[in-house]
Amino acid sequence: MAEMGLITLVSRLVTALFFLLTPTLACGQTAARAAGVKTGPDLDFPNVLYGAAYYNEYMPGDQVARLEKDVALMKAAGLNVVRMGESTWSLWEPEDWRFEYAWIDRVVEAMAKAGLKVILGTPTYSIPAWMAHQHPEILADRIPPGPFGGKAVPSVYGLRQNMDTDSPAYRFYAERLIRHIVAHYKDNPTVIGWQLDNETSSYDAANRDVFIGFQHYLEKKFHTPEQLSKAWFLNYWGEDLHTWEDLPTREGTISTSYKLEWTRWSQMRVTDFLKWQAALVRECTGPHQFITTDFGGMMRHDVNEEAIAAVLDVPADNIYHGSQDRYDGARQGMQADFTRSLKHGNFLVTETNAQSTDWSSAFQYPPYDGQLREDVYTHVANGANMVEYWHWASIAAGQETYWKGILSHDLEPNREYKEMSGTAHELQRIGSHIVGLTIKNEVAILWSRDSANAIGFMPFTSTSTIPWEPGHANAGYDSLVQQIHRALYDLNIGSDFVFPESQDFSAYKVLLVPALYISDDQLLEKISNYVKNGGRVVMTFKSGFANENSAVRWVRAPGPLREAAGFSYQEFSNLEHPLALKGDPFQVGSADNQVSYWAEFLISEHAKPVAFYDHSFFGQWPAITENQYGSGTLTYEGTYLSDPLQKAVLRQVIEKAGLAGTDQMAPAGVHVQHGVNKMGKRIHYYFNYSAAEVRPKYSYAAGTDLLTGTSASNGQELAIGPWNLAIVEENSALR
Numbered sequence: 043m044a045e046m047g048l049i050t051l052v053s054r055l056v057t058a059l060f061f062l063l064t065p066t067l068a069c070g071q072t073a074a075r076a077a078g079v080k081t082g083p084d085l086d087f088p089n090v091l092y093g094a095a096y097y098n099e100y101m102p103g104d105q106v107a108r109l110e111k112d113v114a115l116m117k118a119a120g121l122n123v124v125r126m127g128e129s130t131w132s133l134w135e136p137e138d139w140r141f142e143y144a145w146i147d148r149v150v151e152a153m154a155k156a157g158l159k160v161i162l163g164t165p166t167y168s169i170p171a172w173m174a175h176q177h178p179e180i181l182a183d184r185i186p187p188g189p190f191g192g193k194a195v196p197s198v199y200g201l202r203q204n205m206d207t208d209s210p211a212y213r214f215y216a217e218r219l220i221r222h223i224v225a226h227y228k229d230n231p232t233v234i235g236w237q238l239d240n241e242t243s244s245y246d247a248a249n250r251d252v253f254i255g256f257q258h259y260l261e262k263k264f265h266t267p268e269q270l271s272k273a274w275f276l277n278y279w280g281e282d283l284h285t286w287e288d289l290p291t292r293e294g295t296i297s298t299s300y301k302l303e304w305t306r307w308s309q310m311r312v313t314d315f316l317k318w319q320a321a322l323v324r325e326c327t328g329p330h331q332f333i334t335t336d337f338g339g340m341m342r343h344d345v346n347e348e349a350i351a352a353v354l355d356v357p358a359d360n361i362y363h364g365s366q367d368r369y370d371g372a373r374q375g376m377q378a379d380f381t382r383s384l385k386h387g388n389f390l391v392t393e394t395n396a397q398s399t400d401w402s403s404a405f406q407y408p409p410y411d412g413q414l415r416e417d418v419y420t421h422v423a424n425g426a427n428m429v430e431y432w433h434w435a436s437i438a439a440g441q442e443t444y445w446k447g448i449l450s451h452d453l454e455p456n457r458e459y460k461e462m463s464g465t466a467h468e469l470q471r472i473g474s475h476i477v478g479l480t481i482k483n484e485v486a487i488l489w490s491r492d493s494a495n496a497i498g499f500m501p502f503t504s505t506s507t508i509p510w511e512p513g514h515a516n517a518g519y520d521s522l523v524q525q526i527h528r529a530l531y532d533l534n535i536g537s538d539f540v541f542p543e544s545q546d547f548s549a550y551k552v553l554l555v556p557a558l559y560i561s562d563d564q565l566l567e568k569i570s571n572y573v574k575n576g577g578r579v580v581m582t583f584k585s586g587f588a589n590e591n592s593a594v595r596w597v598r599a600p601g602p603l604r605e606a607a608g609f610s611y612q613e614f615s616n617l618e619h620p621l622a623l624k625g626d627p628f629q630v631g632s633a634d635n636q637v638s639y640w641a642e643f644l645i646s647e648h649a650k651p652v653a654f655y656d657h658s659f660f661g662q663w664p665a666i667t668e669n670q671y672g673s674g675t676l677t678y679e680g681t682y683l684s685d686p687l688q689k690a691v692l693r694q695v696i697e698k699a700g701l702a703g704t705d706q707m708a709p710a711g712v713h714v715q716h717g718v719n720k721m722g723k724r725i726h727y728y729f730n731y732s733a734a735e736v737r738p739k740y741s742y743a744a745g746t747d748l749l750t751g752t753s754a755s756n757g758q759e760l761a762i763g764p765w766n767l768a769i770v771e772e773n774s775a776l777r
Contacts, residue, residue: 080332080355085388086720089473091428092418092466093123093158094448095393098149099130100437101453108453109152112434115449117156119459120466124153125392125430127223128163128240132170134219141222154232161334161392162227163237164319166216167203174199177211182247191293194248203241206249207315217322224326235331237392238319241338241360243345244308248292256307257289273591274299298499302560302592305495309346320353334358336392340380341520343495348541351384360393360432361421365409369765370731371420371713376527378424380489383539388478391421393432397446397458406444412765414458415465416729419767423715423727425481431462472748475771476725479717483536484701486550487526488569490542492560494519496592497584502616502640517639517682522556522582529689530554534705534714535696547572551699554692558585560592563602570606574672578699580692581607582679583614583642599642606676608649608669614642615660622656623665623687628694634686637665642680652677666691704741712738712762722775730762737761745772 093116101108116124127134127146135141153160174181182204183194197204205212227233264270267283274297276282281297283289292304320333327333332355337347340359351357359381363373374394381389394417398406409417421429435449448458503517530537537554540547542565547553553572558565558581566586573579586600586607595601598610620636628635641655643663651664668677677695679688696702705714711732717725726745730736737759744755748769754760760768 079353085332085356085427087427087477089122090418090422090426090469090477091123091159091390091430092469092473093121093125093428094396094431095433096124096126096149097129097433097435097437098126099133099145101435102438106148109149113152113156113158115455115459116158116434119463120470121158121462122466123159123161123234123428123430124434125161125163125237128165128237129168131165131168131219134165134223135170135215138172138176141219143226150227150230150232154230158232159234160232161235161237162223162233164216164220164223164239164323166219166319167240167242169199169205169212169215171199173212173215177209179249180205180209180212182206182245183249184246185248185292191295193293194291203243203245205245206247206252207242207245208247208251208255208311209249210251213318216319220319220322221326224323228326228328228331230328231330233328233331235355236323236327236333237358238316238323238333238335238354240336242312242316242335243338243342244312246308246344247311252311253291255311256292256304257286259307259310260289260303261286273593274303275593298496298592301499302492302496305344306492308344309349309491312345313349316350317353332356334390334392336360337381340377341489341491341494341523343491343498346491347380347384348543354385356388356390356427357381357384358390358392358428361391362393362395362399363417364407365395365398365413366407368407369409369413369417370711371729372528372531374417374420375424375531375713376524378421378426379527379537380539382425382481388425388427390428390430391426392428392430394421394429396431396433396448397436397450399445401441401445403444406446408446408458410733410765411457411461412763414461415468416731416765416767418465418469419476419727419769420729422476422479423717423725423729425479425717427477468749472769475719475721475723475748476769478720479725480719481536481715481717483538484550484699485530485535485537485552485554485696486540486547487523487530487537487554487556488541488558489523489539490519490556490558490560492542492590493556493558493584496560496588497557499592502584519557519559522682525683525685525688526554526556526580526692529685529692531713532689533693533696534708534712535692535701536716547577548575550577551701552578552580552695555579555581555585557582559587560590561586561588562590566602570603570671573606573674573676576673578674578695579606579676580679580695581676583640583681585678600678603676604647606669606671607667607678608671608676609644609646609664609667609678611642611644611663611680614640617641617681620684621660621681624654624656624661627653627666628687628690630684630686630690634684636684637681637687638684639682641665644678644680649676649678655681704739708738709736712736714738718776719771724772724776726770726772728760728762728768728770730764730766733764735761735763740770742770743772743774745770 098109181197183196185194186192271282334354334356336358338360361377397408418429433447436446436451497519586603588594604610620638622635626635649667649669652668653666655661655665665681666679713729715727719725728738740754740758740760748771754770762768
């Protein structure tokens with residue numbers, strides 16, 4: 043510990059000396075800007091930002107000539123924003139202490155002349171070769187995957203995202219670079235925002251400094267080794283701790299409590315790193331520039347997106363999804379709902395499908411005609427104020443050769459360019475009516491990262507490590523969340539996400555709780571009170587089982603939820619084969635009337651059994667119950683339902699909550715979204731995610747289809763072609 047403290051101290055002294063001798067990089071930002079995030083009018087976009095990531099440095103031949111051609115194509119297409127600079131620390135700083143700006147200055151200047159805005163990234167996610175050679179300790183030591191860990195494996199140079207972001211040396215170089223870049227562009231009106239890092243995570247780093255930080259964190263949380271030992275049940279196998287120096291490293295631990303706390307520490311490291319970057323940028327950035335970071339897909343197990351969002355002006359997500367016959371808007375919807383819930387407002391899409399994707403040539407499915415355009419409106423309908431493709435032009439070599447951009451490898455206009463251009467010009471006309479959409483939902487999903495991680499340590503469907511025991515297909519916490527969100531999506535029910543730290547659930551009529559395996563008593567009490575005060579909860583198996591330290595409660599399951607749930611249980615079983623529910627209670631048909639993987643033997647105390655297992659032994663216990671508690675109800679699923687069963691259960695709850703209407707009778711393939719625009723008018727999106735024309739019934743106040751200019755009246759059928767949509771703006775603003 044003394045050695046690491048000395049390294050940190052020396053690094054900080056060197057850093058302080060450097061910035062003392064370089065006063066221009068102190069920036070002198072106003073206290074108000076340096077203190078916090080932007081709000082309100084600062085983030086009012088007059089129109090949808092529409093563009094692509096652009097990397098002139100990757101282009102072949104004469105890069106200046108190529109830049110001129112690319113900018114001309116972008117301007118002609120109607121794009122208005124590009125994102126760049128995040129991937130090339132080696133160009134910003136080709137040698138230690140030598141900074142280069144000319145290569146990017148000419149790109150920014152070219153964009154300015156064409157009227158395109160720029161979002162610059164801090165290029166800290168891929169370190170240059172000289173740094174790895176001078177400071178090999180920066181490279182991450184990673185724990186191998188698997189239930190029992192193993193000796194940490196040192197990373198090697200040549201990969202991206204292979205560093206220990208807590209390394210004092212890494213932080214020194216990153217701070218120096220960030221201050222240089224932001225100071226250089228803080229007054230540039232073309233640069234409208236800063237992206238912190240890129241798809242940041244913990245990188246599974248378990249370096250010595252990371253472990254020491256973890257130990258200090260535990261000292262503050264548990265105070266004594268004895269208290270930690272008790273909370274973690276370390277007397278199992280005689281592993282009690284009596285001095286902090288005896289704490290084992292992450293490499294070989296079998297303690298599920300240790301593993302869970304390590305995941306929390308990993309999340310805290312990511313939050314601290316991005317918070318640190320945000321503070322640096324905020325010190326220097328101009329008042330017209332926002333701060334974001336591009337999450338690499340939401341609901342990551344080692345990234346606390348909720349905590350990170352607090353230090354951002356606006357969150358952003360990289361949303362990739364299926365295309366062609368797999369294009370249905372569902373993944374975009376779930377990612378957007380989560381992103382929008384982070385700050386209860388709009389967000390940015392920093393990357394999404396252009397043509398085809400993948401780190402191989404095994405996923406080459408370019409979109410059908412119409413899908414590229416429909417995808418833009420899919421994101422905007424979900425609350426996105428910006429849609430950017432990854433990326434403008436396909437790369438000639440490297441790992442992402444087949445992650446194609448708008449332009450293919452020939453760099454010439456093509457089918458996708460034509461559709462993008464048509465969409466861009468359409469947005470110029472109607473974008474002010476759909477940007478900044480306010481979306482209000484009455485259903486929420488409780489997301490528990492702790493439960494996701496803890497169930498991952500003790501999965502209920504993994505292939506057994508015991509040779510004579512049967513294995514199972516992969517299903518777990520994430521699949522449950524996806525199933526529940528997909529059921530709502532198919533029912534045309536909008537949803538938000540809430541978190542264990544959320545202060546209040548009362549804004550929602552229905553709360554859905556997938557497998558809340560890890561929870562303190564306070565959260566379970568908050569859920570019970572929500573039901574008691576009139577809320578409707580749908581909860582799945584494994585909820586309430588373990589406490590915040592991943593220790594099973596010494597009471598009959600479901601612990602503190604027992605009164606609100608109206609049942610208890612003492613036994614559970616894996617299901618070697620799917621089981622039917624007795625009598626097909628939800629009328630989904632024999633093929634879909636199936637439950638799998640897990641069965642809890644529920645003992646009804648005052649809950650109403652809704653469904654029983656159709657089995658000679660399991661059938662004596664209910665599979666699903668419903669309990670009236672106070673003025674609300676709690677529906678509990680003691681087993682893993684098939685997708686159609688889950689949809690049927692949720693439909694019934696939605697109907698009882700009074701949330702069902704004409705949207706739930708829309709034709710198959712039609713998805714409906716709603717919101718209120720900045721003019722106070724309600725907007726109604728009708729998406730046709732199919733290859734055949736559909737005719738949904740419009741059932742709202744009279745309005746106008748923004749895309750066609752035609753009127754729409756209540757009860758009228760809307761004729762929507764394949765992979766197309768209608769956007770109806772009501773004629774009158776809300777009062």
